[in-house]
Amino acid sequence: MSRAGAGFRIIRRWAVLVLYSVVLVSTAFAQSDPLPSCNSGASKQAIVAFVDQVTSKGSSKFVPPAERIAVFDNDGTLWAEQPMYFQAFFIFDRVKALAPRHPEWKDKEPFASILKGDFKSALAGGEHALLEMAMATHAGMTTEAFEKIVDDWIRTAKHPLTGRPYTEMVYQPMLELLAYLRTNGFKTFIVSGGGIEFMRPWTERVYGIPPEQVIGSNIKTKFEMREGKPVIVRLAEINFIDDKAGKPAAIQHHIGRRPIFAFGNSDGDLEMLQWTAAGGILRPELLAL
Amino acid sequence: MSRAGAGFRIIRRWAVLVLYSVVLVSTAFAQSDPLPSCNSGASKQAIVAFVDQVTSKGSSKFVPPAERIAVFDNDGTLWAEQPMYFQAFFIFDRVKALAPRHPEWKDKEPFASILKGDFKSALAGGEHALLEMAMATHAGMTTEAFEKIVDDWIRTAKHPLTGRPYTEMVYQPMLELLAYLRTNGFKTFIVSGGGIEFMRPWTERVYGIPPEQVIGSNIKTKFEMREGKPVIVRLAEINFIDDKAGKPAAIQHHIGRRPIFAFGNSDGDLEMLQWTAAGGILRPELLAL
Numbered sequence: 264m265s266r267a268g269a270g271f272r273i274i275r276r277w278a279v280l281v282l283y284s285v286v287l288v289s290t291a292f293a294q295s296d297p298l299p300s301c302n303s304g305a306s307k308q309a310i311v312a313f314v315d316q317v318t319s320k321g322s323s324k325f326v327p328p329a330e331r332i333a334v335f336d337n338d339g340t341l342w343a344e345q346p347m348y349f350q351a352f353f354i355f356d357r358v359k360a361l362a363p364r365h366p367e368w369k370d371k372e373p374f375a376s377i378l379k380g381d382f383k384s385a386l387a388g389g390e391h392a393l394l395e396m397a398m399a400t401h402a403g404m405t406t407e408a409f410e411k412i413v414d415d416w417i418r419t420a421k422h423p424l425t426g427r428p429y430t431e432m433v434y435q436p437m438l439e440l441l442a443y444l445r446t447n448g449f450k451t452f453i454v455s456g457g458g459i460e461f462m463r464p465w466t467e468r469v470y471g472i473p474p475e476q477v478i479g480s481n482i483k484t485k486f487e488m489r490e491g492k493p494v495i496v497r498l499a500e501i502n503f504i505d506d507k508a509g510k511p512a513a514i515q516h517h518i519g520r521r522p523i524f525a526f527g528n529s530d531g532d533l534e535m536l537q538w539t540a541a542g543g544i545l546r547p548e549l550l551a552l
Numbered sequence: 553m554s555r556a557g558a559g560f561r562i563i564r565r566w567a568v569l570v571l572y573s574v575v576l577v578s579t580a581f582a583q584s585d586p587l588p589s590c591n592s593g594a595s596k597q598a599i600v601a602f603v604d605q606v607t608s609k610g611s612s613k614f615v616p617p618a619e620r621i622a623v624f625d626n627d628g629t630l631w632a633e634q635p636m637y638f639q640a641f642f643i644f645d646r647v648k649a650l651a652p653r654h655p656e657w658k659d660k661e662p663f664a665s666i667l668k669g670d671f672k673s674a675l676a677g678g679e680h681a682l683l684e685m686a687m688a689t690h691a692g693m694t695t696e697a698f699e700k701i702v703d704d705w706i707r708t709a710k711h712p713l714t715g716r717p718y719t720e721m722v723y724q725p726m727l728e729l730l731a732y733l734r735t736n737g738f739k740t741f742i743v744s745g746g747g748i749e750f751m752r753p754w755t756e757r758v759y760g761i762p763p764e765q766v767i768g769s770n771i772k773t774k775f776e777m778r779e780g781k782p783v784i785v786r787l788a789e790i791n792f793i794d795d796k797a798g799k800p801a802a803i804q805h806h807i808g809r810r811p812i813f814a815f816g817n818s819d820g821d822l823e824m825l826q827w828t829a830a831g832g833i834l835r836p837e838l839l840a841l
Contacts, residue, residue: 329756329762332764406804450764459805459808460808463808463809467618473618473809474807474808474809475621475739475764475765475806475807475808475809476764477808481805484801484804484805485797485801486797486798486800486801486823486827487797488826492830493800493823493826493827493830495800495801495804495827508774508775508776509775511775511782511784512773512774512775512784515695515773515784516748516770516773517764517806518763518764519748519749519752519763519764519766520752520762520763520764534775534782537777537782538775538782538784541781541782
């Protein structure tokens with residue numbers, strides 16, 4: 264949510280990779296390349312060397328499988344984030360879908376601009392405008408109803424510039440990296456500024472990451488009985504923003520142990536990378552994949 | 553935390569088992585009993601029949617492994633809770649350990665009574681008194697420091713009545729049930745009113761449940777840099793009470809999908825059981841193991 268507020272802002276794009284222990288030795292991974300789409304030889308070597316170290320029983324850097332926690336940012340890391348966070352497009356589409364129930368939106372910003380198709384004016388109010396639309400469209404229904412809304416949208420919506428489904432705008436080298444880590448006993452988590460329930464309906468299908476390994480920003484909820492049926496209702500109140508210093512706190516809250524591998528692409532990931540690196544890193548490396 | 557406030561209160565002890573689908577058919581589990589310590593033939597049959605149903609590929613009740621989520625209460629379910637929640641003894645021991653740094657506690661209730669060994673008077677203030685002591689002893693340090701405090705305590709402390717380590721006061725039939733479910737592809741979670749960071753240092757060793765599958769009450773935290781080192785500091789402010797209606801909300805927050813199996817022993821577990829049962833139960837059964 265908070266990061267979505269950046270909207271059209273140009274984000275300094277850099278990829279940072281933190282390894283528990285990186286020793287750039289040449290390794291015998293040539294015969295079957297686990298990361299065929301990774302262009303950078305040095306980065307690939309570093310990753311493979313790291314995985315070899317933490318998974319080799321004789322190694323002084325051996326990490327038991329249960330402790331092989333890897334965390335990934337989502338927007339700009341696992342899938343694209345241009346020209347703005349994809350969740351913003353979801354919010355705009357929800358505003359349009361709900362407009363018939365809200366005749367007052369025609370004269371009320373930022374909703375009025377969205378309904379005219381003028382995203383730029385709608386976002387002139389910055390993060391606050393986006394948050395207001397998020398609360399108006401992401402709350403007031405049960406968790407089950409919201410899951411269905413997200414699932415329907417992600418299966419049908421198309422990116423305005425590429426015309427492709429959003430779930431096809433994921434980075435192939437990252438899918439290979441996720442699979443490679445899992446093959447080596449890692450548990451892969453998403454730690455994103457995006458909405459936790461916006462991601463969970465599709466991350467397992469797209470990234471192989473189940474909902475219980477998805478961490479994100481979230482709103483408050485309330486359990487109640489409705490006509491004898493238990494439901495969890497989504498409330499229009501922020502519970503937690505999973506960005507910047509929030510990321511390591513959320514990692515501790517959800518996972519309860521420090522990752523040994525973290526991957527992010529923006530300044531919102533810095534604290535998560537610091538937290539991961541401080542777990543015992545010998546040579547922190549900043550590597551562009 | 554909140555449930556710990558019940559202190560010496562006699563709790564109606566009942567065990568409730570919710571099964572996604574229970575059909576009491578006799579099954580062919582006799583040749584190798586997966587639950588040798590389970591006394592109740594009917595309960596055992598129901599569990600085995602349920603597991604057979606959800607794991608048999610041809611079954612109309614088949615559940616893919618990724619969706620086999622099982623949740624367990626802790627106090628009174630996986631380990632004992634008499635004469636009071638074990639975390640209360642931890643709190644008392646911490647008050648005593650920290651007393652030299654807090655000379656004012658000698659004249660201040662409920663601390664003064666604890667220091668005299670008079671637990672009953674200390675708890676006369678009910679839940680509020682226990683919470684005050686919890687905040688005074690569970691916050692103000694880093695997550696790493698607290699983990700070490702808990703780990704040291706759980707490895708050395710003895711239950712005042714039995715003289716045994718607390719981690720030996722776990723229920724053998726439940727350990728067998730956890731293992732049986734995991735053997736059948738289930739992911740087992742704890743959903744407890746106890747403190748999340750009070751449980752995580754030992755649940756993997758004792759129950760085979762890793763920290764990321766432990767859900768509990770928790771306090772707010774704050775990430776910060778201390779002398780160039782990133783730390784997460786525990787704050788003396790409740791973030792979430794994982795009890796009653798909080799349990800299904802916490803399940804949604806941490807797991808993001810509905811369990812198909814839930815096990816609890818008190819009214820604090822009712823909503824969690826309702827939420828699980830409403831996922832598609834055909835014949836809800838209340839079974840005393």
